[in-house]
Amino acid sequence: MSFATISDTYGFFRAWLGDPLRVAAIVPSGRALAQAITAEISADTGPVIELGPGTGSFTRALLRRGVREDDLALIEFGSEFAMALQLRYPRAHTIWMDASRLHAVQLFGGRPAGAVVSGLPVLSMPARKVIGILEGSFAKMRPGGTFYQFTYGPTCPIPRALLDRLGLKAVRIGGTLANVPPAAVYRIRQRQPRPTSDWISLPLMQKDNKQHP
Ligand SMILES: C[S@@+](CC[C@H](N)C(=O)[O-])C[C@H]1O[C@@H](n2cnc3c(N)ncnc32)[C@H](O)[C@@H]1O
Numbered sequence: 001m002s003f004a005t006i007s008d009t010y011g012f013f014r015a016w017l018g019d020p021l022r023v024a025a026i027v028p029s030g031r032a033l034a035q036a037i038t039a040e041i042s043a044d045t046g047p048v049i050e051l052g053p054g055t056g057s058f059t060r061a062l063l064r065r066g067v068r069e070d071d072l073a074l075i076e077f078g079s080e081f082a083m084a085l086q087l088r089y090p091r092a093h094t095i096w097m098d099a100s101r102l103h104a105v106q107l108f109g110g111r112p113a114g115a116v117v118s119g120l121p122v123l124s125m126p127a128r129k130v131i132g133i134l135e136g137s138f139a140k141m142r143p144g145g146t147f148y149q150f151t152y153g154p155t156c157p158i159p160r161a162l163l164d165r166l167g168l169k170a171v172r173i174g175g176t177l178a179n180v181p182p183a184a185v186y187r188i189r190q191r192q193p194r195p196t197s198d199w200i201s202l203p204l205m206q207k208d209n210k211q212h213p
Helices: 003-018 031-037 057-064 079-088 099-104 127-139 160-166 196-208
Strands: 048-051 072-076 093-096 113-118 141-151 168-176 183-190
Touching: 003 079, 031 057, 031 141, 031 168, 031 183, 048 057, 048 099, 048 127, 057 072, 072 079, 079 093, 099 127, 113 127, 127 141, 127 160, 160 168
Parallel strands: 048 072, 048 113, 072 093, 113 141
Antiparallel strands: 141 183, 168 183
């Protein structure tokens, strides 16, 4: 284990002691989870927004996948983490803020992101905050952009009712037992708008229906 890894682990544990609800894990995510949550991301994804990067486990994986450092926005609420990220990744856009206020900032000079990678503890957040995070994230992404979220729980950490309300669908795309604790990864996307052919066939169906003259 390198000195940087030991120092990150210790710093993370200290942050958890100071604010367990916000940090929500006693050690940073391991390499297997970082690989799983970034598996679908490549240099072609374009700008990527990372929410709650902590000590940068997922940030390192994103860079390894070819995302350019200046195509990364690191949104972190913990000042201890935000300061360290700024020093370690000087070309990335590190912003010390609550991720639920994402709608209020301009990123990448207005270019839309291709993906959002979230390390946020959404299970312990009130629904209002989670709605702000998801709405802000999809507003910052191009159509078809994807939100990736991990969880230590057995199901998607965003409740079904909330996904339905926001027109989103979630699919479990992977997971790993080689993490403390074991974790799963979900891909969340906007539901496809109904295909145009549905709208064209609607009046025909009504015309053929004898109950609707
Ligand atoms: C479970 S840790 C994950 C850290 C890192 N992604 C990892 O996997 O090792 C949660 C992270 O989210 C940050 N965080 C919690 N609430 C936040 C919020 N509202 N806005 C931005 N970051 C937040 C915490 O400070 C912490 O860095």
